[in-house]
Amino acid sequence: MLTLEHVGKTYANGTVALHDFNLTVQPGTITSLVGPSGCGKSTVLRIISGLGHLSTGRLIWQDNQPLHRLAYVFQEAALMPWATVIDNVRLPLKLSGVPKRQALERVSEAIAQVGLEGFERVYPRELSGGMRMRVSIARALVTHPTILLMDEPFGALDEMTRGKLNQDLLTLQHQQQLTILFVTHSIYEAVYLAHRVVVMASQPGRVVADIAIDSPHPRDPDYRTSAQFNRYCREVSHCLSAAMGESLALAL
Amino acid sequence: MISPALKPPKTQPQWVQSLFSPDVLAPVIVGLLILIAWELGVRLTHTPPYLLPGPMLILQTLVKDWPQLFSSWLITLKIAFTALGCATVSGLLVAILFSQSKWIERSFFPYAVLLQTTPIVAVAPLIIIWLKNNTFAALVVCAWIVAFFPIVSNTVLGLNSTDPSLVNLFKLNRANRWQTLRYLRLPAGLPYFLAGLRISGGLALIGAVVAEFVAGTGGTQSGLAYQILMAGYNLQIPRMFAALVLITISGIGIFAALSALSHALLKNWHASAVRHEN
Numbered sequence: 001m002l003t004l005e006h007v008g009k010t011y012a013n014g015t016v017a018l019h020d021f022n023l024t025v026q027p028g029t030i031t032s033l034v035g036p037s038g039c040g041k042s043t044v045l046r047i048i049s050g051l052g053h054l055s056t057g058r059l060i061w062q063d064n065q066p067l068h069r070l071a072y073v074f075q076e077a078a079l080m081p082w083a084t085v086i087d088n089v090r091l092p093l094k095l096s097g098v099p100k101r102q103a104l105e106r107v108s109e110a111i112a113q114v115g116l117e118g119f120e121r122v123y124p125r126e127l128s129g130g131m132r133m134r135v136s137i138a139r140a141l142v143t144h145p146t147i148l149l150m151d152e153p154f155g156a157l158d159e160m161t162r163g164k165l166n167q168d169l170l171t172l173q174h175q176q177q178l179t180i181l182f183v184t185h186s187i188y189e190a191v192y193l194a195h196r197v198v199v200m201a202s203q204p205g206r207v208v209a210d211i212a213i214d215s216p217h218p219r220d221p222d223y224r225t226s227a228q229f230n231r232y233c234r235e236v237s238h239c240l241s242a243a244m245g246e247s248l249a250l251a252l
Numbered sequence: 253m254i255s256p257a258l259k260p261p262k263t264q265p266q267w268v269q270s271l272f273s274p275d276v277l278a279p280v281i282v283g284l285l286i287l288i289a290w291e292l293g294v295r296l297t298h299t300p301p302y303l304l305p306g307p308m309l310i311l312q313t314l315v316k317d318w319p320q321l322f323s324s325w326l327i328t329l330k331i332a333f334t335a336l337g338c339a340t341v342s343g344l345l346v347a348i349l350f351s352q353s354k355w356i357e358r359s360f361f362p363y364a365v366l367l368q369t370t371p372i373v374a375v376a377p378l379i380i381i382w383l384k385n386n387t388f389a390a391l392v393v394c395a396w397i398v399a400f401f402p403i404v405s406n407t408v409l410g411l412n413s414t415d416p417s418l419v420n421l422f423k424l425n426r427a428n429r430w431q432t433l434r435y436l437r438l439p440a441g442l443p444y445f446l447a448g449l450r451i452s453g454g455l456a457l458i459g460a461v462v463a464e465f466v467a468g469t470g471g472t473q474s475g476l477a478y479q480i481l482m483a484g485y486n487l488q489i490p491r492m493f494a495a496l497v498l499i500t501i502s503g504i505g506i507f508a509a510l511s512a513l514s515h516a517l518l519k520n521w522h523a524s525a526v527r528h529e530n
């Protein structure tokens with residue numbers, strides 16, 4: 001559904017964030033981008049979303065729709081502290097002028113999808129970190145996005161909450177056949193969630209491996225302890241350390 | 253875990269409870285002790301009232317001279333509130349204008365600072381001469397000059413202190429300028445605006461009194477500063493103190509009212525107004 005061809009990105013100060021970056025995202029799948037910090041994972045999302053511009057190369061949407069509904073989930077929940085859960089989730093619809101009645105229907109649907117029924121009138125400060133992230137995901141889902149970009153969304157959460165949210169994200173993706181591009185620095189999270197893991201290296205940001213995770217999808221927590229899961233994690237880990245060693249050698 | 257509907261049990265109305273809270277009781281007791289010490293000190297040392305009147309005498313004077321003092325009080329309050337209203341509206345509009353373009357802010361902000369650094373005592377005579385047909389307007393302009401800057405500088409800061417991720421979210425959803433202002437910048441700037449308003453409330457009152465002092469005793473309708481000046485000339489020191497008491501009460505009242513407004517508007521979400529329980 002989306003292809004990045006030979007994409008390069010150089011910042012004004014001369015830093016090369018991405019060099020000859022190629023990526024194809026298949027509809028209805030989760031693609032994980034994993035790599036060390038500063039390898040340009042977030043830059044890829046910013047370019048796709050239009051928040052950042054590419055210096056060279058092309059960004060191609062296969063279905064040729066002029067306006068893509070893309071939704072972005074940031075590292076932090078980024079909620080409006082002055083607005084209740086319902087108003088936070090409704091924001092994208094309000095900005096695009098969806099009539100209130102229709103918007104509220106979709107809002108309560110999205111709130112139900114992330115399991116926050118009963119918290120509609122609550123302000124963000126009263127919610128835990130995990131619940132704030134759920135609100136953020138509901139705000140993304142409410143627009144029925146054709147692609148969901150997630151930038152290390154669970155990085156700041158504790159292990160238990162993170163596991164639960166991973167599980168719920170898998171269920172949601174399966175139910176609605178969402179297309180998700182998921183940036184993370186956790187190898188385990190990348191393998192557990194994704195149909196495909198794209199491994200990146202830094203300086204300059206580039207793809208070093210593209211590994212299909214051929215385990216049945218969606219997965220249940222037992223998968224985390226399976227031999228197959230461990231094998232994939234090791235493979236990703238090897239690619240990462242090989243790439244990092246290479247960058248290190250280059251730097252030296 | 254979370255308790256959105258948790259409220260203290262209602263035995264008495266909340267304001268009755270807060271009246272007996274340590275936050276109110278402690279300063280009231282301190283105030284009473286100081287007044288008693290003052291009264292005792294004046295009586296024991298036989299200080300003549302033209303040097304320092306005791307609180308009881310000031311209170312008696314306040315009651316005795318109430319008709320004149322009250323009408324002067326109203327005039328001063330009218331000047332202060334008109335100036336505060338003008339400063340609020342103009343300050344908010346100017347701040348919004350500044351927030352719309354870095355270039356406008358760059359070009360005009362130094363001139364807003366100029367207003368702040370202008371000594372009001374020095375320019376008040378000029379303004380009074382320029383607006384000699386309308387003393388009231390002249391006094392309002394003086395008080396406005398003093399009250400304007402805190403609102404502008406605080407609100408500009410507030411309008412610009414938006415969460416960068418939220419700014420990106422608005423961009424991604426193709427929000428226009430007006431939507432970004434209405435739904436993001438204004439709510440984010442509200443706590444800063446209210447902080448500026450609280451400062452300006454007191455300043456508007458001071459500005460009004462200072463301007464009245466400069467205008468002197470010539471006006472037909474005159475405020476509390478006129479009463480203080482006249483009382484000074486006539487050595488009616490208790491009356492001077494009574495007028496001062498009224499100014500102080502107005503200042504405290506304005507501050508309390510604006511604090512209450514701030515609390516009411518922010519109590520649901522802002523850290524300054526939310527009760528923290530540890």
